[in-house]
Amino acid sequence: MRVKVTIRCKRCGEKFILRGKREKGKIETGFKQCLCDNREEFMIEEQHG
Template sequence: MSGQRMKVTIRCRHCGERFILRGKQDRGKVETGFKQCLCGNTYDLDIQNEPV
């Protein structure tokens, strides 16, 4: 199903900051627009997806 809405929880492993975002799943990837944590971390993240 193309364009399915997802709830995405992102937690930074460096500083512990948590972000809860909405995104759309398209072709197996979820796009939220998230670029980096407030501390500058861009790759060491815990990411969890669940359908809305």
């Protein structure tokens, strides 16, 4: 199932809006790291509607 997600970096505040796949309760977008080289600290929110 395709879903739209918002990923916000907790370090610099950069925001990314991506589409991903929901499989087995997890969302996979292929997103790896922020522009500030952060690879771990993110807020991920699924968009509804």
